[in-house]
Each structure stands twice: as C-alpha cells, then as structure tokens.
Amino acid sequence: MIMNILLIEDDLKLGRMTQLLHHQNGIPSKDLILDKVWHIDDVVSDNAVEALIGRLRKKISPVKIRTVRNMGYQLSE
Numbered sequence: 001m002i003m004n005i006l007l008i009e010d011d012l013k014l015g016r017m018t019q020l021l022h023h024q025n026g027i028p029s030k031d032l033i034l035d036k037v038w039h040i041d042d043v044v045s046d047n048a049v050e051a052l053i054g055r056l057r058k059k060i061s062p063v064k065i066r067t068v069r070n071m072g073y074q075l076s077e
Helices: 002-023 030-037 046-060
Strands: 064-068 072-076
Touching: 002 030, 002 046, 002 072, 030 046, 030 072, 046 064
Parallel strands: none
Antiparallel strands: 064 072
C-alpha cells in the first residue's frame, strides 16, 4: 500500500513537471519547479529536481529535455 502511494506521488510530480515544461513561456527555473511540483511543507534540494528531470527524460523519450545553463530546462524535439 505504501509503495503504491509513493508511486502515485511520483507520477503526480512527473505530471506537474510535464505541464510546466509544456505550458511555461520560456524556460522554467529550478526554483519555479520546486515551487510548483513539491508541497510547500516538503524539504527538497536542487538534486531532487535533477532526479525528477532524469526520470522524466526516460519516460518521454524520444522528446528531449534540454538543460539551459543558469536558467532551467526546456523541451526540445
């Protein structure tokens, strides 16, 4: 049961992240991703964003998520 809840939460985070990448004008920053994907009470680091991006990259291949240095992330074909 706990594993199912964790998987559902992970899928929700991936879904929110996908929405940000699709609907955000420009390039969503790590800070924006942290604000929109995790709950305000959660304590998360930048590494959590990078891990989520890595999982999302695997799920949406062949669509690419490009890291834009010092800015954030962007979808590219």
